[in-house]
Amino acid sequence: MHLRNNLKMYRARENINQQEMGKMVGVSRQTISAIERGDYSxxxxxxxxxxxxxxxxxxEIFYLEED
Structure with a gap:
């Protein structure tokens, strides 16, 4: 099982970029990018x-998916 997410979709709905999202939750743009790609849980x-x-x-944002 792998952790998947809809973060990019939710960001697009709110029209915010990765940098802004990172600032909102206290992480870097790179962390948001890695989460969206599935490279970081x-x-x-x-x-x-x-x-x-x-x-x-x-x-609604994070969910498990079988391989």
């Missing part, structure tokens, strides 16, 4: 902060 705290920012349940 955020901590539970960071994942919750991202979901809180978009005012959606965590599982």
């Amino acid at each position: 955020p901590s539970v705290t960071l994942a919750l902060e991202i979901a809180y920012y978009f005012k959606v349940p965590l599982e």
